[in-house]
Amino acid sequence: MDIAIHPELCAEPSEKRLNVFERFLTAWVGLCMVAGILLGQWAPETMQVLRSLEFGQGSHVNIPIAVLIWLMIIPMMMKVDFAAVRNVGKRPRGLLVTLFVNWVVKPFSMAFLAWLFFRSVFSAWITPGDADQYIAGAIILAAAPCTAMVFVWSYLTDGDPAYTLVQVSVNDLIMLVLFAPLVGFLVSGVSSLSVPFEVLLYSVMAFIVIPLSLGVLLRRWLIRRHGKAWFEQSVLPRFAPVTIVALLATLVLIFAFQAENILGKTFHVLLIAIPILVQVYFNSSLAYGLMKWLGVPYAVAAPGALIGASNFFELAVATAIALFGPESGAALVTVVGVLVEVPVMLSVCALCNRTRDWFPAEGSA
Numbered sequence: 001m002d003i004a005i006h007p008e009l010c011a012e013p014s015e016k017r018l019n020v021f022e023r024f025l026t027a028w029v030g031l032c033m034v035a036g037i038l039l040g041q042w043a044p045e046t047m048q049v050l051r052s053l054e055f056g057q058g059s060h061v062n063i064p065i066a067v068l069i070w071l072m073i074i075p076m077m078m079k080v081d082f083a084a085v086r087n088v089g090k091r092p093r094g095l096l097v098t099l100f101v102n103w104v105v106k107p108f109s110m111a112f113l114a115w116l117f118f119r120s121v122f123s124a125w126i127t128p129g130d131a132d133q134y135i136a137g138a139i140i141l142a143a144a145p146c147t148a149m150v151f152v153w154s155y156l157t158d159g160d161p162a163y164t165l166v167q168v169s170v171n172d173l174i175m176l177v178l179f180a181p182l183v184g185f186l187v188s189g190v191s192s193l194s195v196p197f198e199v200l201l202y203s204v205m206a207f208i209v210i211p212l213s214l215g216v217l218l219r220r221w222l223i224r225r226h227g228k229a230w231f232e233q234s235v236l237p238r239f240a241p242v243t244i245v246a247l248l249a250t251l252v253l254i255f256a257f258q259a260e261n262i263l264g265k266t267f268h269v270l271l272i273a274i275p276i277l278v279q280v281y282f283n284s285s286l287a288y289g290l291m292k293w294l295g296v297p298y299a300v301a302a303p304g305a306l307i308g309a310s311n312f313f314e315l316a317v318a319t320a321i322a323l324f325g326p327e328s329g330a331a332l333v334t335v336v337g338v339l340v341e342v343p344v345m346l347s348v349c350a351l352c353n354r355t356r357d358w359f360p361a362e363g364s365a
Contacts, residue, residue, distance in 0.1 A: 029338050032251035040259025047256050051326060062326055065253055069318045070211055071246035075239035077215025091163065094291060094300035098167050101287040101308035102145045103178060110142030110279050111186045117275040125271065130329050132191040134272055137333025139186045140319050142279065143179055145171045146310035150303060153345055157352045159303035167307055180204050199323055254335055257326035272336045277344060284309035284348045298359035302352040310345055313338050
């Protein structure tokens with residue numbers, strides 16, 4: 001999952017900690033859920049008006065949510081320095097493991113787990129129609145590798161920041177090409193839903209290509225005018241409140257649009273969390289184990305495992321809404337992913353920190 005990165009994350013190792021928002025993200029999401037549900041119940045007419053604001057008839061691209069997601073994604077993209085990609089060949093093993101887990105294992109394992117749980121294990125409590133929606137949402141969530149929040153996890157595990165940047169940058173470039181075909185192929189393959197490929201392409205254009213291009217252009221323009229130090233120390237921190245407010249407002253709107261769905265399916269929220277949890281621990285363990293087997297240094301292995309476990313939930317939410325609508329089960333799954341991600345990823349960070357002696361020192365790699 002992806003949120004703004006703050007200057008305090010560059011403090012001395014003894015001071016490493018998440019800020020108040022990041023540390024209690026699950027609680028904030030819970031509060032947004034309550035606020036959204038109350039709005040959906042108390043002001044249904046207003047929510048219906050907001051829900052009807054789309055870029056085109058039947059497009060499912062809700063204008064208020066799209067604007068808010070842009071406000072989240074563009075500052076994130078401003079943090080990514082694609083010039084770092086030229087360093088890919090220096091230490092390829094860690095990057096290859098990261099890409100293997102993210103693009104070969106993760107989407108397919110999530111498709112299998114979602115099918116297994118929603119079609120078989122939970123079939124007594126979930127209808128076939130809901131199962132299709134939940135499977136689609138889980139696949140969309142898994143097909144969007146995390147971007148900005150990975151830097152937080154990398155920092156908390158003493159990861160190599162330069163190598164983490166390379167991993168994130170290469171993932172973002174691959175996402176431009178593989179996200180849409182992977183989602184379309186897997187959703188159609190394990191559910192009865194049809195996925196209009198043009199809608200997926202619109203989602204990629206609207207929520208990856210355009211904000212990524214704007215973020216890169218803004219980054220280059222501001223660095224050229226004022227320098228990299230000023231950009232990182234003065235500009236990026238100023239975007240943090242915008243990103244946070246946009247994130248919380250997006251969640252409130254999504255839960256308001258989902259109010260009836262959630263109130264009628266509270267038990268489903270708990271069921272949805274189970275395959276997501278299994279997926280996170282499976283992928284992080286696989287990436288971490290492969291890194292150890294290949295003798296990758298800990299500073300590369302830890303963030304690599306974390307990248308394989310977390311998700312770019314903003315893109316997942318936007319795509320689920322564009323494909324199936326803000327009240328859909330698919331959108332609900334992507335939001336449940338936010339509820340479980342922070343505490344689960346913190347547990348993965350703690351495990352990495354306790355097992356760093358499993359890995360060779362940097363100089364011996």
